[in-house]
Amino acid sequence: MATDDRTPAAAGGWSETEDLPGLRSELLEINMGPQHPATHGVLRLLVKTDGEIVYEVKPYIGYLHRCAEKIAEGCDYKQWTVYTDRFDYLAPMNCNFAYVTAVERFLDFPVPERAQYIRVVCAELQRIASHLIALGTFGLDMGAWTPLLYCFREREEILNLFERLCGGRMLYNYMCVGGVRFDLPEKWREDVLEFVRWFEKNKIDDYNTLLSYNKIFIERTADVGVISVEDAHAYGCTGPVLRGSGIQWDCRRNDPYAVYSHFEFDIPYGTGEVGTPGDCWDRYMVRVREMAESCKIIRQALRGLPEGPILADEIKRVLRVPAGSCYTRTESAKGELGHFIIADGGTKPFRNKVRSPSYCNLSVIEKIGRGLMVSDLVATVGSLDIVLGEIDR
Amino acid sequence: MVIVTDVYQKILGAGASPQVLLVLGGLTMALVMALVMAACAIVFTWMERKVAGFMQSRYGPMRVGHWHGVAQPVADMLKILQKEDIIPAEADKFFFRVAPLIIFLGSLLAWAAIPFAPGFVAADLDLGLFYIFAVSGLAVIGILMAGWASNNKWALYGAARGAAQIVSYEIPIALAAIPVVMYTGSLNMNDIVHAQQGGVAGWFLLRNPFLFLAFLIYFICSIAEVNRTPFDLPETESELVAGYHTEYTGMRFAFFFLAEYANLFLVSCIATAVFLGGWQNPVPGVNVAPGLVFVVKATVLVFLQMWMRWTLPRLRVDQLMYVCWKVMIPLSLVCVVGAGIWMMVLGQLAH
Amino acid sequence: MQDRDIYELLAGKLEDAELAWREAGPEAYALVPAARIHEAAIFLREDPRLSFDLLMCLSGIDWDGYDESGKGKSVDILGYNPDGTPETSDRVAAGDLGVAYHLYSYRHDHKFAMQVRLARDNATVPTVSDVWPTADWHEREAWDLLGIRFAGHHDLQRILLDEEWVGHPLRKDYQMPDRWTEVPLAGQPYSKNPFKQDNAPPAGGDDSGEG
Numbered sequence: 001m002a003t004d005d006r007t008p009a010a011a012g013g014w015s016e017t018e019d020l021p022g023l024r025s026e027l028l029e030i031n032m033g034p035q036h037p038a039t040h041g042v043l044r045l046l047v048k049t050d051g052e053i054v055y056e057v058k059p060y061i062g063y064l065h066r067c068a069e070k071i072a073e074g075c076d077y078k079q080w081t082v083y084t085d086r087f088d089y090l091a092p093m094n095c096n097f098a099y100v101t102a103v104e105r106f107l108d109f110p111v112p113e114r115a116q117y118i119r120v121v122c123a124e125l126q127r128i129a130s131h132l133i134a135l136g137t138f139g140l141d142m143g144a145w146t147p148l149l150y151c152f153r154e155r156e157e158i159l160n161l162f163e164r165l166c167g168g169r170m171l172y173n174y175m176c177v178g179g180v181r182f183d184l185p186e187k188w189r190e191d192v193l194e195f196v197r198w199f200e201k202n203k204i205d206d207y208n209t210l211l212s213y214n215k216i217f218i219e220r221t222a223d224v225g226v227i228s229v230e231d232a233h234a235y236g237c238t239g240p241v242l243r244g245s246g247i248q249w250d251c252r253r254n255d256p257y258a259v260y261s262h263f264e265f266d267i268p269y270g271t272g273e274v275g276t277p278g279d280c281w282d283r284y285m286v287r288v289r290e291m292a293e294s295c296k297i298i299r300q301a302l303r304g305l306p307e308g309p310i311l312a313d314e315i316k317r318v319l320r321v322p323a324g325s326c327y328t329r330t331e332s333a334k335g336e337l338g339h340f341i342i343a344d345g346g347t348k349p350f351r352n353k354v355r356s357p358s359y360c361n362l363s364v365i366e367k368i369g370r371g372l373m374v375s376d377l378v379a380t381v382g383s384l385d386i387v388l389g390e391i392d393r
Numbered sequence: 394m395v396i397v398t399d400v401y402q403k404i405l406g407a408g409a410s411p412q413v414l415l416v417l418g419g420l421t422m423a424l425v426m427a428l429v430m431a432a433c434a435i436v437f438t439w440m441e442r443k444v445a446g447f448m449q450s451r452y453g454p455m456r457v458g459h460w461h462g463v464a465q466p467v468a469d470m471l472k473i474l475q476k477e478d479i480i481p482a483e484a485d486k487f488f489f490r491v492a493p494l495i496i497f498l499g500s501l502l503a504w505a506a507i508p509f510a511p512g513f514v515a516a517d518l519d520l521g522l523f524y525i526f527a528v529s530g531l532a533v534i535g536i537l538m539a540g541w542a543s544n545n546k547w548a549l550y551g552a553a554r555g556a557a558q559i560v561s562y563e564i565p566i567a568l569a570a571i572p573v574v575m576y577t578g579s580l581n582m583n584d585i586v587h588a589q590q591g592g593v594a595g596w597f598l599l600r601n602p603f604l605f606l607a608f609l610i611y612f613i614c615s616i617a618e619v620n621r622t623p624f625d626l627p628e629t630e631s632e633l634v635a636g637y638h639t640e641y642t643g644m645r646f647a648f649f650f651l652a653e654y655a656n657l658f659l660v661s662c663i664a665t666a667v668f669l670g671g672w673q674n675p676v677p678g679v680n681v682a683p684g685l686v687f688v689v690k691a692t693v694l695v696f697l698q699m700w701m702r703w704t705l706p707r708l709r710v711d712q713l714m715y716v717c718w719k720v721m722i723p724l725s726l727v728c729v730v731g732a733g734i735w736m737m738v739l740g741q742l743a744h
Numbered sequence: 745m746q747d748r749d750i751y752e753l754l755a756g757k758l759e760d761a762e763l764a765w766r767e768a769g770p771e772a773y774a775l776v777p778a779a780r781i782h783e784a785a786i787f788l789r790e791d792p793r794l795s796f797d798l799l800m801c802l803s804g805i806d807w808d809g810y811d812e813s814g815k816g817k818s819v820d821i822l823g824y825n826p827d828g829t830p831e832t833s834d835r836v837a838a839g840d841l842g843v844a845y846h847l848y849s850y851r852h853d854h855k856f857a858m859q860v861r862l863a864r865d866n867a868t869v870p871t872v873s874d875v876w877p878t879a880d881w882h883e884r885e886a887w888d889l890l891g892i893r894f895a896g897h898h899d900l901q902r903i904l905l906d907e908e909w910v911g912h913p914l915r916k917d918y919q920m921p922d923r924w925t926e927v928p929l930a931g932q933p934y935s936k937n938p939f940k941q942d943n944a945p946p947a948g949g950d951d952s953g954e955g
Binding site: 061062065067069070073074105106233234235236247249254320322323324325326327329336338340342343344345346347348350351353355359360363367392393 | 768769770771773797798799800801803804805806810811813814815816817818820821823844846850853857876877878880881889902903904905906913914
């Protein structure tokens with residue numbers, strides 16, 4: 001094998017130091033393979049490094065591809081909701097929400113208010129749960145073992161609440177086209193308010209003390225993996241990745257759906273507080289602050305919860321969706337989750353394309369991976385908060 | 394060791410030659426030390442899991458052994474011993490087999506000079522402290538062997554990082570121990586412990602502010618020597634799967650594990666002997682076995698290391714090197730010079 | 745700016761192209777000839793009144809068998825027979841392929857939707873990955889699942905499926921494989937309803953729509 005094209009110098013004048021004449025040096029090609037403790041799922045990163053410094057990162061995906069979009073063309077609109085849980089399996093309520101909102105754009109009758117409020121509460125609780133995992137695993141990638149368990153302890157509470165609500169701890173299939181499946185159980189509302197009060201008062205400060213403002217953590221994440229605003233727009237990054245770069249844009253505020261326009265909440269964004277705007281720390285901190293904002297939304301939603309039905313009366317056993325096409329987007333925990341649905345007037349969608357946030361967020365790693373160290377690459381992939389179920393569908 | 398050779402002399406009678414007694418005594422002490430290593434590995438793995446559990450708001454082992462899982466390490470050892478011994482096909486078989494032994498050896502050799510109690514030291518070397526630091530470097534060879542022979546790029550990464558880290562951090566460790574030697578006037582571990590008489594006020598830790606700084610430097614750098622978080626880059630789970638011991642299974646992996654916990658206790662013992670008064674009683678007047686005092690002090694330092702592991706994230710490799718070369722070494726030089734000036738001014742130089 | 749106005753601007757810029765404006769359901773879109781899509785993309789991104797800096801979604805579509813009348817009589821996809829063998833069909837697929845682009849502008853807060861129609865036997869369209877780099881992976885997915893070629897793409901390879909996969913699964917005439925390498929895919933024969941002999945709802949069941 002010719003070594004010429006594998007030397008750093010031949011590959012484009014990469015090395016900052018001159019290659020010593022007579023000393024053969026090569027780029028080391030390593031595989032952070034589909035099985036790896038840090039790639040957050042079955043993701044393969046083919047990394048070419050010059051010692052510790054990454055020269056090129058090439059992601060290979062598709063290990064979790066389950067052809068859900070093809071299945072969508074073969075089953076009813078209402079039957080397919082259960083597949084959406086399996087996309088972002090760490091935030092299934094958000095995935096349900098995106099799909100049912102997309103289908104309801106075609107229908108000419110409204111969804112009951114009570115159902116919308118319950119949906120918002122579930123989505124925000126789910127956002128907190130998803131961000132807890134994001135924070136915990138991000139800390140774990142940095143070597144902080146303890147915050148992960150604290151985050152899981154809080155997530156247990158949320159999962160218990162969801163289990164009382166709909167019976168599932170991880171995959172819910174709770175929202176359906178036209179409303180939600182079950183009404184709130186006894187005392188659920190009070191327990192959620194209690195959880196939110198407990199979480200907001202104690203836990204977020206815990207994480208800030210233990211991890212966020214820890215000097216070593218800041219050294220590892222500040223100025224690392226900076227995504228500029230141009231890159232974020234160009235590569236379609238949305239969600240905390242975009243907000244970490246300084247853009248205060250949120251689908252719930254700027255392109256509202258469901259009843260989000262009834263609530264008041266801030267949009268946290270990255271300001272380069274401890275480093276450059278758009279670094280890993282900013283993206284991490286956006287998630288921490290978003291959890292506090294979700295608590296506000298939950299409280300407002302539960303206080304204003306109206307009485308009424310939870311499922312639209314016009315939903316028949318057989319749902320025919322009028323013909324047309326539309327792209328509908330929502331703010332999932334990971335970013336902008338959208339469905340492009342082409343309906344033909346029948347019971348099955350003609351085409352259902354899922355635009356998942358992690359798919360676009362991950363593509364930016366090819367651009368910003370160059371020049372990072374291997375440890376920084378792990379940190380950056382962790383800060384993008386990807387879920388392979390969503391990427392591969 | 395004197396006690397042991399006396400026992401052998403009694404067994405073998407008056408005609409035994411001193412060389413034979415020396416060899417027998419040495420072998421016995423080596424065996425005792427190896428058993429102590431194994432025992433402390435067992436005790437400290439349990440302690441680590443319980444400490445980790447309670448810090449992480451959970452219990453840790455609870456079932457094996459009825460009371461809080463005390464027999465858990467025994468169960469772990471039994472499990473590891475009966476695992477299949479896999480050697481990768483393309484691995485360099487000789488070095489693959491030898492590497493864990495060398496790492497274990499590097500740890501075992503250093504135990505020879507640790508004074509547990511008055512008279513209870515395997516080898517009363519005049520060069521005790523120097524010998525300990527010299528022998529600790531043997532582990533680097535074992536790590537490089539393990540990383541290279543595994544035929545695994547990730548193992549190679551871990552080995553390269555580990556070698557760089559250990560070799561770099563040996564310097565501030567040695568420099569931080571020099572003020573103590575200046576006080577004592579001798580490298581002999583027994584002399585160092587004897588020089589710290591008089592309760593807590595006699596500890597080298599508290600005699601001199603520069604010695605306090607030297608203790609901190611020594612403690613932090615010794616954590617880096619034994620690859621514990623926040624310096625555990627060579628074996629980071631989240632980046633390198635398991636670093637230089639990725640390809641090891643079964644008993645060979647157990648050797649690495651054993652060596653890590655033995656090292657943990659070793660550096661705590663050295664710190665105790667050199668800075669915290671060794672087996673000297675902190676409260677004069679109370680009659681406590683010196684060996685127990687020593688072990689308790691070392692265990693407190695071990696607990697500190699475990700506490701740090703479960704609280705702090707880890708440093709990146711270039712930050713690690715930065716800390717060593719640009720922070721620790723200048724500070725330790727400051728300690729040496731400052732301690733010397735302090736002693737000269739106050740007339741405390743050893744004769 | 746309303747999307748109809750954006751369409752007028754676009755039509756004005758591409759004077760000799762035959763653009764069309766379709767209002768189909770909740771969202772209206774512009775139908776752009778395939779050869780002019782790159783020009784349109786650059787105009788939509790660069791023009792300061794438009795500045796579409798985000799390509800939200802790029803989807804491939806297979807229009808074969810689409811029921812234009814809106815009665816839901818589109819042709820079904822091929823699945824598996826109850827005895828486990830892949831379903832086959834004699835029908836020859838003849839419909840167009842298509843690509844849908846959904847754009848958004850952060851500066852002006854407006855959206856726009858475009859579509860392109862391609863003949864089935866010559867499904868090539870210029871790439872827009874140099875205009876919006878996010879299209880890189882979206883176009884690879886469209887190639888992988890639908891077989892739409894993007895001329896000028898720097899590395900048009902399969903992304904979700906294995907490199908050796910044959911066929912484009914999201915096409916309407918795609919026949920399910922009965923094995924992948926040596927692993928049989930068409931498994932046990934199954935009955936559509938393993939619990940009952942027919943598909944009737946349970947007696948006295950609630951017809952409220954939770955099906």
